Amino acid sequence: MNNFIVALVGYAVVFLGIVLLMIVVTIIGKFFSAKAKKAAPAPVVTPVEEAPVPAAPTAPGSAGELKLHDVEPKTAAMLMAIVADKLGKPLNELRFISIKEVK
Amino acid sequence: MEILYQNLSNIELQHVIMWVIGGILIYLAIAKEMEPTLLLPMGFGAILVNLPIAEADSGVQAVIDFLFKIGIDSHELFPLLLFVGIGAMIDFEPLLTNPKLMLFGAAAQFGIFFTLLMASFFFPELKDAASIAIIGAADGPTSIFVAGQLQSNYIGAIMVAAYSYMALVPLVQPPIIKLCTTKKERLIRMPYKGKKVSKLTKILFPIVVTVIVALVAPDAVALIGFLMFGNLIRECGVLNSLSDTAQNVLANLITIFLGITIAARMKAEDFLQWQTLLIMGLGLVAFIVDTFGGIMLAKIMNLFSKEKINPMIGAAGISAFPMSARVVHKLGLEEDSSNFLLMHSIGVNVSGQIASVIAGGLILALVKGILGM
Numbered sequence: 001m002n003n004f005i006v007a008l009v010g011y012a013v014v015f016l017g018i019v020l021l022m023i024v025v026t027i028i029g030k031f032f033s034a035k036a037k038k039a040a041p042a043p044v045v046t047p048v049e050e051a052p053v054p055a056a057p058t059a060p061g062s063a064g065e066l067k068l069h070d071v072e073p074k075t076a077a078m079l080m081a082i083v084a085d086k087l088g089k090p091l092n093e094l095r096f097i098s099i100k101e102v103k
Numbered sequence: 104m105e106i107l108y109q110n111l112s113n114i115e116l117q118h119v120i121m122w123v124i125g126g127i128l129i130y131l132a133i134a135k136e137m138e139p140t141l142l143l144p145m146g147f148g149a150i151l152v153n154l155p156i157a158e159a160d161s162g163v164q165a166v167i168d169f170l171f172k173i174g175i176d177s178h179e180l181f182p183l184l185l186f187v188g189i190g191a192m193i194d195f196e197p198l199l200t201n202p203k204l205m206l207f208g209a210a211a212q213f214g215i216f217f218t219l220l221m222a223s224f225f226f227p228e229l230k231d232a233a234s235i236a237i238i239g240a241a242d243g244p245t246s247i248f249v250a251g252q253l254q255s256n257y258i259g260a261i262m263v264a265a266y267s268y269m270a271l272v273p274l275v276q277p278p279i280i281k282l283c284t285t286k287k288e289r290l291i292r293m294p295y296k297g298k299k300v301s302k303l304t305k306i307l308f309p310i311v312v313t314v315i316v317a318l319v320a321p322d323a324v325a326l327i328g329f330l331m332f333g334n335l336i337r338e339c340g341v342l343n344s345l346s347d348t349a350q351n352v353l354a355n356l357i358t359i360f361l362g363i364t365i366a367a368r369m370k371a372e373d374f375l376q377w378q379t380l381l382i383m384g385l386g387l388v389a390f391i392v393d394t395f396g397g398i399m400l401a402k403i404m405n406l407f408s409k410e411k412i413n414p415m416i417g418a419a420g421i422s423a424f425p426m427s428a429r430v431v432h433k434l435g436l437e438e439d440s441s442n443f444l445l446m447h448s449i450g451v452n453v454s455g456q457i458a459s460v461i462a463g464g465l466i467l468a469l470v471k472g473i474l475g476m
Contacts, residue, residue, distance in 0.1 A: 003223040003232060006469045007216035010462060017319035017461045018209035018454070024311055025202045032301045077443050081432065090425040091445060092194035 067098040113155035117371035124374075125149035128263075131270070138270035140355075141243065141362045145263065148366020149374075170360055171367035175258075179251045181361045182244030183329045188354025189244070189456075190333025191346045193424065195308055197450035199300045204416075204447065206400060208454030211420025212462040213396025214239035214389040219466075222385050226378070231255050233470045235382050238265045239389025240459035241272070241421040247365075248326055249463045253470060259368030260379040264386035272426040275390050280418050280434060283398045289438045291413040295446045305338040316461055322471070323464020330460065393421040397451070419448040422455035 068076050076099050084091045128146030132139035151163055174181035198204055219236035226232045234255035237246050246265035250258045268275065281289075309331035316327040337346045368374070397417030405411050415434055419427045428448035435444035470476075 002229055002473050003219055006229070006233065006466065006473070007219045010219075010465045010469055011213065011216040013319060013465050014212050014458055014462045015206075015209045017316065018205050018458055020319065021312060021315050021457070022202045022205045024315060025199060025205075025308065028307055028311065029199060029202070029300070029304055032304050033298075036301055074441065074443075078441070081436075081443065081445055085429070085433075090429070090449070092196075092425075092449065093192065 066096045069098065069100040071099045071101050110155050115155070115371075117375050118153045118155055120375060121153035121369065121371045122150050124369075125153070131267075138266055140358045141266045141365075142270060144359060144362025145266070145365050145369070148363040149369040151363070152366050152369060153371050167364065167367045170364040174360060174364050175247060175251050179248045179325070181357050181364065182247045182251075183325055185244050185354060185357045185361060186326060186329040187333040187336075188349045188351075188357065189424075190309070190330040190335075191337045191349035192354070193330075193334055193337075193453050193456065194449075195305070195334065195453055196300050197446045198453050199304060199308060200296065200298045201447070201450055204450040205454040205457070206404075207397050207417045207420040207451040208422070208456070208458035209420075210400035210417060211393045211397035211451075211455050212239070212458050214391070214393030214421070215459075215462050215466070217392045218385050218389040221388060225381055225385075226257075228256070229470055229474060230476075231257055233466050234258070234261055235385050236389065237261075237463055237466060238268065238382075238386040239393050239421075240463055241265075241269055241390065241393065241423040241427070242456065242459045242463075243269060245326060245422075245459055245463040247361075249467055252322075252467055253476070257378060257382055259365065259370075259374050260376075260382040261386075262365045262368070263379075264383050267383075268386050268390050269423045269426065272390075272421075272423045273430050275387070276394050276418055276421075276427065276430050277434060279391050279394045280398065280415050280431070283395055284414050286438065288402075288414050289434065290442065291411050292439075292442050293411075293413050293416070293444060293447050295443070302338070302340065306335065309334040309338065312457060316457075316464070320461045320464030320468060322467035323460050326460045326463060327457070330456070390421065394418045397421070397455075413442075413444055413447070416444055416447045416451050419451040420455040420458070422452070422459040424452050424456055425449065427455070428452035 066076070079099060080091060080094070080096055084094055087094070125146040125148075128142045128149065131137045132143035132146060148167065152167060215236050218239050219232055222232035222235045223229070226235065230253040234250035234253050234257065237249040238261060240246060243262070243266050246261055247258075250261045255261060313324070313328050313331045317324045333349050336342045336349055397420035398414045399417070401412045401414035401417035405414070413435065415431045419431045421427050428445065428451070431448040432443070432445040435442045
């Protein structure tokens with residue numbers, strides 16, 4: 001009977017704890033993203049002197065650090081997954097700086 | 104002349120069996136690359152502590168016993184220090200971009216509690232049943248911590264089972280995932296919305312998690328505290344050298360000693376019991392039911408959700424990090440070579456790490472409370 005109580009209460013409380021965490025993390029995330037949006041300076045209209053150079057697109061999940069040159073984000077994601085797999089290292093331990101198609 | 108052959112006469116069959124077991128662990132580590140960082144030291148340690156030398160003459164035994172005493176027996180120092188390194192390795196960003204994924208981490212702890220009930224049929228002492236059940240946490244340090252705190256009689260077998268099954272995740276999980284899901288479900292695509300997570304959120308996360316877990320499961324504070332301390336070092340941005348040391352030097356050093364220290368509980372007389380086989384079997388049950396639990400939650404959520412979830416990601420809720428996430432990603436690619444589930448499965452996988460620590464702390468609190476420890 002003790003074991004049954006431990007199992008039942010334990011599983012229920014794990015869920016409770018995780019739900020609590022989920023709520024707090026969601027609130028924190030929303031609070032700071034709203035704050036960041038507010039803090040962002042309003043765009044200032046300035047006379048165009050020269051055409052801005054378009055930034056290379058970034059790959060999904062790269063936190064904006066990976067520059068893609070003539071490579072589709074989908075292809076880049078696949079390449080990163082393959083490299084991580086071949087190296088036997090998780091993706092979050094690798095840092096890709098740029099991916100360029102060699103023509 | 105007697106001194107030259109006296110040790111030969113001390114050899115017993117049980118020593119030879121332990122050498123074979125040690126040899127198998129070393130083989131799996133080297134030839135199959137299954138958790139080599141732990142299985143190799145454990146395998147060598149199993150041979151080392153089962154040499155036919157009288158204990159009084161063996162300095163080796165004394166050193167390994169000492170390591171066990173300071174590293175595991177006394178406040179579980181080694182697993183806790185290892186958690187600092189693991190915390191520094193984990194990037195919680197995929198989880199922070201989609202906190203809903205945390206639920207799968209909780210669901211995939213089902214194996215722990217199911218195995219607790221199963222184990223109680225074979226192991227009358229609650230402390231043993233609970234320690235065996237925690238193999239389902241799929242987390243070596245948590246298993247050692249709980250089994251050590253509860254002073255289980257089977258700590259050696261529990262450690263071997265925990266680390267062996269973590270290594271076997273790529274073999275254990277795929278058939279269960281395929282059995283529990285249809286091809287149509289495995290083909291579900293989940294676009295990754297790579298939202299930017301602010302640095303402040305990443306810094307606050309380990310602190311908030313520590314406080315909340317302390318409120319929910321006070322006995323897990325040591326584990327979660329050290330895990331999140333490692334993560335804070337990583338995310339703060341001003342301690343890159345410490346983060347690097349924790350991820351590499353500290354984690355590697357502790358792993359070397361942890362593996363060989365575990366062998367202190369692999370002496371033939373403790374290890375060669377029918378219960379060891381039973382524990383290995385129950386450990387497998389725990390992993391299977393964990394996988395089932397995570398997948399089932401995804402299926403249930405799909406009944407109510409507009410945005411369908413690929414149920415396979417639920418399986419990554421076991422905290423075997425990052426093997427489980429990789430397994431799910433690979434299975435996704437097998438079904439559809441352009442379906443990338445890695446970011447989702449990593450998010451679920453790291454939530455499993457947190458949930459397994461909470462589960463371990465709760466088991467500790469409840470069992471200690473019942474047993475009056």
